[in-house]
Amino acid sequence: MGRYTGPAVRLSRREGVNLLLKGSRRNDDKVAKRLAQPPGQHGKMRVKKMSDYGVQMREKQKLKRIYGMLERQFRVFFHRAASKKGVTGETLIQLLESRLDNVVYRLLFASTRREARQMVSHGLIFVNGRPVNIPSYIVREGDVITPRNKEKTINRVKAHLQLVDDLQVSDWLSLDRNSLEAKVLRLPTKADAQLPVEESLIVELYSK
Numbered sequence: 001m002g003r004y005t006g007p008a009v010r011l012s013r014r015e016g017v018n019l020l021l022k023g024s025r026r027n028d029d030k031v032a033k034r035l036a037q038p039p040g041q042h043g044k045m046r047v048k049k050m051s052d053y054g055v056q057m058r059e060k061q062k063l064k065r066i067y068g069m070l071e072r073q074f075r076v077f078f079h080r081a082a083s084k085k086g087v088t089g090e091t092l093i094q095l096l097e098s099r100l101d102n103v104v105y106r107l108l109f110a111s112t113r114r115e116a117r118q119m120v121s122h123g124l125i126f127v128n129g130r131p132v133n134i135p136s137y138i139v140r141e142g143d144v145i146t147p148r149n150k151e152k153t154i155n156r157v158k159a160h161l162q163l164v165d166d167l168q169v170s171d172w173l174s175l176d177r178n179s180l181e182a183k184v185l186r187l188p189t190k191a192d193a194q195l196p197v198e199e200s201l202i203v204e205l206y207s208k
Helices: 006-016 031-037 052-066 071-082 087-095 100-106 111-122 150-165 199-204
Strands: 125-127 144-147 173-176 181-184
Touching: 031 199, 052 071, 052 199, 071 087, 071 125, 071 199, 087 100, 087 199, 100 111, 100 144, 144 150
Parallel strands: none
Antiparallel strands: 125 144, 144 181, 173 181
16 A cells, blocks of 8 residues: 655645654654745745635545554545444544554654554564554554563664653553563543644544
8 A cells, every 4th residue: 555755744744734744753843833924936826715624524534644544444434434333434543543553652662653664564563462564553452562572672662661661651551661562451432632623624524
């Protein structure tokens, strides 16, 4: 499956919010100032009022880009969410948050979801003692997640944890920073994700 390989910051500037694609999990004034201008030489001149459809499209693009997905796979996740009981938008976010690559990112094993996806694809992440190399694998409550027990992988994960030692993992996950054993305590919620996205607009877009 193809992936976007261009400048990560350009995507955030296009959406006008920090999509956390570059590695920094913290927002600051410098980042905010840069995101205020759309990408391109004439970015400021291209700003114009969007239609309702345009607003809905931008919300969809935000969510796709946050999780690093292309349209076809994103649509599969949406239809899966729509087929389940409950609020479709919130179920969609729960499914996306439950992806293994996102869980690795939330556990602070990697600086970005792109790096987390690479770790999973290369077989560096184990679920319940078995290697899983599918980034879109959906974790379940009670799953135990660990990095591969190889010195290079362990050192890589510990080095990143030291860089973000002031940050805590998401409330729906637990992590022993000494043994590097993590566990899914419960399924994530919309509140856990804390995304700059209005998911109801995405539901409206796909419902047309």
